[in-house]
Amino acid sequence: MSRLARNKLLTFALVLVAVQLILALGAPWIAPYDPMAQSVARRLRGPTVLNWLGTDQLGRDVLTRILYGYRTSLIACVIAVGVALLAGGTLGLVSAYYRGWLDRIVMRLMDVLFAFPVMLLAIGIIAVLGPHTYSAAAAIAVVYTPIFARLLRGPALVLCESEYVAGARAIGASDSRIIFMHILPNLASVILVQTSLLLSAAILVEASLSFLGLGTQPPTPSLGLMLSEGRNFLLLSPWSAIFAGFGILFLSFGFNLLGDALRDTLDPRLRGQP
Amino acid sequence: MSRVFFTRLFDLLVVLFGVSIIVFLMIRLIPGDAVAIMLGANTEITPERLAELNRRIGLDRPVIEQYLIWAGAALRGDFGTSLWTGRPVAGEILIHLWPTLELTFLALFIGALLAVPVGCLMAQTRGGMADVTMRVGAIAGLTIPSFWLGIVLILLLSSLAPGFSSLGYVPFSEDPLGNLERMLLPAFALALPILANLSRLVRSAMLDALGQDYVRTARAKGLSERRVVYKHALRNALIPFLTSVGIMTGYLLGGAIVVEQVFAIPGLGRLILGAIAERNYPLIQATILVVTAGFVLVNFIVDMLYMLVDPRVRA
Amino acid sequence: MIRSALRCAIGAGFLMTAMASASAQVLEIGTDLSPTGLDPHLITAFPSFMIVNGNIYEGLTAIDKDLKVTPGLAESWTVSPDGKTYTFKLRPNVKFHDGSAMEAEDVVSSIKRVQSKEIASPLASRLASIEGAKAVDPQTVELALKEPSAPLLASLATIAIVPSSVETDKDVLQKQPIGTGPFKFTEWQPNGFVLLSRNDAYWEKGLPKLTGLKFNIVPESATRQVGLINGQYAMLPNIDAATALQLKGKPGVKLAETLELAYALIGMNVSKPPFDNPKVREAFNYALNRKEIVDAALFGAGVPGGPLSPALKSWALDVKEYPCYTTDPAKAQALLKEAGVTLPVTVTMNVLPRQDIKDVAQVVQEQLNKAGFKVELKNQEQGQFIQDWRNSNFDLFASTNAGSPDPDEYFFRTFRTGGSTNVYKYSDSEIDGLLDSARSMQDQAARKAAYDKVQKKLACSGPVAHLTYSTLFSAMRDKMQGFDIMANRSLVNLKNASY
Numbered sequence A: 001m002s003r004l005a006r007n008k009l010l011t012f013a014l015v016l017v018a019v020q021l022i023l024a025l026g027a028p029w030i031a032p033y034d035p036m037a038q039s040v041a042r043r044l045r046g047p048t049v050l051n052w053l054g055t056d057q058l059g060r061d062v063l064t065r066i067l068y069g070y071r072t073s074l075i076a077c078v079i080a081v082g083v084a085l086l087a088g089g090t091l092g093l094v095s096a097y098y099r100g101w102l103d104r105i106v107m108r109l110m111d112v113l114f115a116f117p118v119m120l121l122a123i124g125i126i127a128v129l130g131p132h133t134y135s136a137a138a139a140i141a142v143v144y145t146p147i148f149a150r151l152l153r154g155p156a157l158v159l160c161e162s163e164y165v166a167g168a169r170a171i172g173a174s175d176s177r178i179i180f181m182h183i184l185p186n187l188a189s190v191i192l193v194q195t196s197l198l199l200s201a202a203i204l205v206e207a208s209l210s211f212l213g214l215g216t217q218p219p220t221p222s223l224g225l226m227l228s229e230g231r232n233f234l235l236l237s238p239w240s241a242i243f244a245g246f247g248i249l250f251l252s253f254g255f256n257l258l259g260d261a262l263r264d265t266l267d268p269r270l271r272g273q274p
Numbered sequence B: 001m002s003r004v005f006f007t008r009l010f011d012l013l014v015v016l017f018g019v020s021i022i023v024f025l026m027i028r029l030i031p032g033d034a035v036a037i038m039l040g041a042n043t044e045i046t047p048e049r050l051a052e053l054n055r056r057i058g059l060d061r062p063v064i065e066q067y068l069i070w071a072g073a074a075l076r077g078d079f080g081t082s083l084w085t086g087r088p089v090a091g092e093i094l095i096h097l098w099p100t101l102e103l104t105f106l107a108l109f110i111g112a113l114l115a116v117p118v119g120c121l122m123a124q125t126r127g128g129m130a131d132v133t134m135r136v137g138a139i140a141g142l143t144i145p146s147f148w149l150g151i152v153l154i155l156l157l158s159s160l161a162p163g164f165s166s167l168g169y170v171p172f173s174e175d176p177l178g179n180l181e182r183m184l185l186p187a188f189a190l191a192l193p194i195l196a197n198l199s200r201l202v203r204s205a206m207l208d209a210l211g212q213d214y215v216r217t218a219r220a221k222g223l224s225e226r227r228v229v230y231k232h233a234l235r236n237a238l239i240p241f242l243t244s245v246g247i248m249t250g251y252l253l254g255g256a257i258v259v260e261q262v263f264a265i266p267g268l269g270r271l272i273l274g275a276i277a278e279r280n281y282p283l284i285q286a287t288i289l290v291v292t293a294g295f296v297l298v299n300f301i302v303d304m305l306y307m308l309v310d311p312r313v314r315a
Numbered sequence C: 001m002i003r004s005a006l007r008c009a010i011g012a013g014f015l016m017t018a019m020a021s022a023s024a025q026v027l028e029i030g031t032d033l034s035p036t037g038l039d040p041h042l043i044t045a046f047p048s049f050m051i052v053n054g055n056i057y058e059g060l061t062a063i064d065k066d067l068k069v070t071p072g073l074a075e076s077w078t079v080s081p082d083g084k085t086y087t088f089k090l091r092p093n094v095k096f097h098d099g100s101a102m103e104a105e106d107v108v109s110s111i112k113r114v115q116s117k118e119i120a121s122p123l124a125s126r127l128a129s130i131e132g133a134k135a136v137d138p139q140t141v142e143l144a145l146k147e148p149s150a151p152l153l154a155s156l157a158t159i160a161i162v163p164s165s166v167e168t169d170k171d172v173l174q175k176q177p178i179g180t181g182p183f184k185f186t187e188w189q190p191n192g193f194v195l196l197s198r199n200d201a202y203w204e205k206g207l208p209k210l211t212g213l214k215f216n217i218v219p220e221s222a223t224r225q226v227g228l229i230n231g232q233y234a235m236l237p238n239i240d241a242a243t244a245l246q247l248k249g250k251p252g253v254k255l256a257e258t259l260e261l262a263y264a265l266i267g268m269n270v271s272k273p274p275f276d277n278p279k280v281r282e283a284f285n286y287a288l289n290r291k292e293i294v295d296a297a298l299f300g301a302g303v304p305g306g307p308l309s310p311a312l313k314s315w316a317l318d319v320k321e322y323p324c325y326t327t328d329p330a331k332a333q334a335l336l337k338e339a340g341v342t343l344p345v346t347v348t349m350n351v352l353p354r355q356d357i358k359d360v361a362q363v364v365q366e367q368l369n370k371a372g373f374k375v376e377l378k379n380q381e382q383g384q385f386i387q388d389w390r391n392s393n394f395d396l397f398a399s400t401n402a403g404s405p406d407p408d409e410y411f412f413r414t415f416r417t418g419g420s421t422n423v424y425k426y427s428d429s430e431i432d433g434l435l436d437s438a439r440s441m442q443d444q445a446a447r448k449a450a451y452d453k454v455q456k457k458l459a460c461s462g463p464v465a466h467l468t469y470s471t472l473f474s475a476m477r478d479k480m481q482g483f484d485i486m487a488n489r490s491l492v493n494l495k496n497a498s499y
Helices: A003-025 A061-099 A098-116 A116-129 A133-161 A163-170 A175-186 A188-211 A223-231 A239-265 B004-027 B034-039 B046-057 B064-073 B089-124 B129-144 B146-160 B178-208 B213-221 B225-263 B268-277 B281-309 C001-025 C046-054 C106-113 C154-155 C222-231 C241-249 C278-287 C291-297 C328-337 C355-369 C382-390 C409-417 C429-440 C444-461 C490-494
Strands: C027-029 C061-063 C069-071 C074-079 C083-088 C130-137 C140-145 C185-189 C193-198 C212-217 C237-238 C253-268 C302-304 C347-351 C373-379 C396-401 C464-477
Touching: A003 A061, A003 A239, A003 B129, A003 C069, A061 A098, A061 A133, A061 A175, A061 A188, A061 A223, A061 A239, A061 B034, A061 B281, A098 A133, A098 B004, A098 B281, A098 C373, A116 A133, A116 A188, A116 B004, A116 B225, A116 B268, A116 B281, A133 A163, A133 A175, A133 A188, A163 A175, A175 A188, A175 A223, A188 A223, A188 A239, A223 A239, A223 B146, A223 C222, B004 B064, B004 B146, B004 B281, B046 C396, B064 B281, B089 B178, B089 B225, B089 B281, B129 B178, B146 B178, B146 B225, B146 C222, B178 C429, B213 C193, B225 B268, B225 B281, B268 B281, C001 C222, C027 C222, C061 C154, C069 C074, C083 C106, C106 C130, C106 C278, C185 C212, C222 C237, C237 C241, C241 C253, C241 C464, C253 C278, C253 C355, C278 C328, C278 C444, C278 C464, C291 C302, C291 C355, C302 C355, C347 C355, C347 C382, C355 C373, C355 C396, C355 C464, C382 C396, C409 C429, C429 C444
Parallel strands: C027 C212, C027 C237, C347 C373, C347 C396
Antiparallel strands: C061 C069, C074 C083, C083 C140, C130 C140, C185 C193, C193 C212, C237 C464, C253 C396, C253 C464, C302 C464
């Protein structure tokens, strides 16, 4: 792919994500209605001038709830992936740096967690914590922790062997300084790419869990939940289910495209790989 | 080779042991008591029934003893009996395993089958806008929620072809055509991300192959160019394909849980969701354990195959 | 060539399926939940009852579509003047599905089975008044009661008669039910379907008309609806208004409807503030707009109701009798001020995880927040909800209750001090006295007078705000004939249906 096309794609991805972020964070100011305001007289409508994307089964504005749903999904997924990055990343770096039995125990534990199919482990964790947005986020965080640990351990091992780190050690830098000031910055591009891709996947997982009734609960607006509630009224008015589905698709798509484009730009070695 | 094999096998056993402990502990941590669920809101609880159920689940013993008893029996393939129906858990899992296996295989098959022509097509039109379009399309395929796609497909089909009986499940052995007819839609909903993933593999393998020396050699020898390219490109695509099968199996299992719900397919996803709703401890434990073990095994086999196909990895 | 052969084969497949469904008379039923077992004395979940009661099993008595007690396996009965001895004459020529004859001994052991501590049946409390059962001769059973029990005959309709051979066996009936009903058990594919086939030796001549019933378990509402419209399913029993609305007017589909016994309710914990104060409970009722709940959550298909379902025509009072059923947020605020609680009254409401109840809860929340309350919804997972409910661990909860044909069955266990499902910790000596005496009254008018008082008192200051009784629907294909929908959701009438 030409450089120009690549840059355009990255710009496009950035704009797409930025717009959705702004919509989500600005929902209280942008949204035309109160996300909880019910209106029985105007329920299950298709798109109209008043309600651009129609209304749901309790007459709430679908556009408003999608904007707030973006907010719920994004907050949950950003927290989840952030925690996973923090926990998994730290574990990966520390085990790579110290090696030995610490490395062995930590990585075996990560292997065990990694062995579970994502949805299955998430469902199990929610069975323990009870259904809630934050349970879904916790489940996603646990599931993604080993991914970050494994991802960062490999390149960190290589870096630990490098003259660069040996030099830092020679001038007496502390372990934590070496790990966080010397090794971590070198992994920035890998982290950036993977975070973006995992955010995309996390949004789908959160939506699936809410769809199954295990994630966000009413009346809190969430994309997966809207789809789940709307599907009971498909033959009457498919609008809220269909638009909520598009919401999930766009959000997940934006982050995936961003990760993909970032990988191309930041990491030339991976270019061309899927 | 055999040394690598045994090291990996040992790792596998360690992981499975860890998995069994996590599954076991997870179940003990679930709040809400089995008896309360079973008796529902309209009936009365009796202390006798409570004690009887606790004894049956074995909740009246120390945790370590509970684990050893459970793990010991599980190794012999005995996962106990379902709390409410009294059926053997192993049997329940077997019954629900087939539809899920069929669904995932069919999805993998459809995805792989379509990926070859789509990938080749994409390789032929490259550069500029075509590249971008292809890429955007593939990512859209990857991120489309399969349960949503399933619902939209049912809705579309019901208005386009009202006579199509696409719901539920008939075992292949009873009615092969009816089975395929019903599995087609859910399998397709699951297959789209696979298709997106694989077609990109095929495409880059094709592009690679076109630039290789042997293609030029073959061309010089007067062989049909098409045949050479296909043969080599597909062989090249096989290795990344194998590596991604493990990941895709995980994805397919997750997707199947939700898609089964939408299409009324009596598979493992339905089993586990139902078991959790009714606090069927032995069933939840066994299902998570068996599915995870299967998943680990698939990844193990893929690793081994990978080594066979590509000797360089053995180091 | 291959392609056209395949197409041909698929076409033939379609044709065969079409022909098969035209000749067979197995009724394809679409339902959302799996049964959790089929032993009529151990099951508790509705999906199990629906399949088992009246289809596979029958009781001594039966409930007809007007919710009146009629003869079942007992042809007739007599009650002694003191109301403590019931003598049942059994129907002759009734056979169990395994071919053995149903006799007095089986009835006695069925009653013993339900009462036994070993079996620990959740139905045991319904037979608590029975002291002894004996077989006088193969066709006559005598029940001795501790004290007169007016609701006994209605309760007996829910006690399935099983062969005496399974009296102490807990497992066999869960998997392989043996009853006397019009359909016998054939196959259960978990999460797939339950198949029942015609009992050719059924005692009622000419019935059942269908060759079988197949309960297909289809969790997704849209999938069930599409299945009915395209003819794959012949019937969706007991659906809610939202689903019915979507199926209304679709070609080939018809709807049956009735007012249902079950109702939506908000329960209040009277053992702690703020709902320990009757004024707060009264204010709560004034804050509600039941008509709006019907319109919003039930799509207009239902009625506001008090402690008893309007479907129980011979018992229920008109809601006009309850002053607090007139919505008045100002009055609610005034009552709260009188009660001396700080405004807004901040409380949490646990919500049963069912779509209609979640919708009801969201509407109720809106209404209460306009009248001096601040309600937070707590959507729980089923197990947690039931656990909190049972342990009285709630301020408020939104739920649904099945209701029963005799008022005693619901009132006594729910509102009597120490009642088995009195999770509200409600205790009122006047109510206790009324419930105790009404239970043993033989005279219908006197019982009615007592229950009128109970209803009036409970409606406004009781621990339960009874909200709405919905219209219950069953959707079926036009071809289906002879099925009467029942207010208690029973599918017993399937024996009269044809397709």
